[in-house]
Amino acid sequence: MPIVQIDMLEGRTLEQKRELVKRVTEAIVETAKCPPEAVKIILREMKPEHLGEAGVLRCDR
Amino acid sequence: MPIVQIDMLEGRTLEQKRELVKRVTEAIVETAKCPPEAVKIILREMKPEHLGEAGVLRCDR
Amino acid sequence: MPIVQIDMLEGRTLEQKRELVKRVTEAIVETAKCPPEAVKIILREMKPEHLGEAGVLRCDR
Amino acid sequence: MPIVQIDMLEGRTLEQKRELVKRVTEAIVETAKCPPEAVKIILREMKPEHLGEAGVLRCDR
Amino acid sequence: MPIVQIDMLEGRTLEQKRELVKRVTEAIVETAKCPPEAVKIILREMKPEHLGEAGVLRCDR
Amino acid sequence: MPIVQIDMLEGRTLEQKRELVKRVTEAIVETAKCPPEAVKIILREMKPEHLGEAGVLRCDR
DSSP states (O other), X not given: OOEEEEEXXXXXXXXXXXXXXHHHHHHHHHHHTOOGGGOEEEEEEEOGGGEEETTXXXXXX | OOEEEEEEESOOOHHHHHHHHHHHHHXXXXXXXXXXXXXXXXXXXXXXXXXXXXXXXXGGO | OOEEEEEEESOOOXXXXXXXXXXXXXXXXXXXXXXXXXXXXXXXXXXXGGEEETTEEGGGO | OOEEEEEEESOOOHHHHHHHHHHHHHHXXXXXXXXXXXXXXXXXXXXXXXXXXXXXXXXXX | OOEEEEEEESOOOHHHHHHHHHHHHXXXXXXXXXXXXXXXXXXXXXXXXXXXXXXXXXXGO | OOEEXXXXXXXXXXXXXXXXXXXXXXXXHHHHTOOGGGOEEEEEEEOGGGEEETTEEGGGO
């Protein structure tokens, strides 16, 4: 019953999200040995001003 | 001091969110035995293209 | 399809967790109008040295 | 390799977020003894109707 | 810069976790188009008494 | 009302956690302009086998 949360920068297309969810689910099913129905994935998009790395906002790089 | 995070699909009305927060808080206070002031709830809404189930986006079902 | 995460201090009994999950699920089903099967709840327990409030660890209060 | 998630009410300026990320990173680097590059911070903003405290939405206070 | 959190029931071997992290990272790199170094994955294991589904703890099924 | 979650590798002392919570709270209070009582921090410790970077578990580096 894996619950997956993925936070990433905005900018991916619907087609990319569709492939992402398909591929990540397959990866979990095949390695953790659970049925596909058990895998839930939440995608969250961040604006560049909401990601900090090494103390600097991504929008300032 | 329970901290609650609820991720759900968008589409609930303000009145539903109001009732949700009231009822979930009561449920926690009565079972976990803590004061109401200790319960914090964060609601997050997802678009159907941000939820994956069994490898498929909700918007594709 | 609500996904619920609850972080709370350790110390509740199994019976309390059982009631907590039952009651929180009912509260969500009745207010957000979703089937019970759609509600997933993750409980996480914290040690008092892992909760900070107003800049002070709970274990130091 | 600390991963930090901060959920807060909307309304901070870009300059406040810039300072927040800088200062929180410094605080972690100096106390947890890790290089700045290892610290990732995700900021998330909530609307007042998405925060519940003591069973009441912030927008209803 | 995807940050991934995976909550799952305890019981996977180290070899399964190793494969899981490898495969999920590949899936994200190839679909979201980011370098492997950008992908961070946090695994968290749950006891069966910490997962609620349809209002029932997993340990009670 | 910032809620902060920090996931980091295990191995910090109680004194380090105490300073971490104190310093991160100060950083948030001074930049986001909120009272100290409003800042809640959840610390979570990871084993090296539960952190993946660039597709490799930390325990395998």
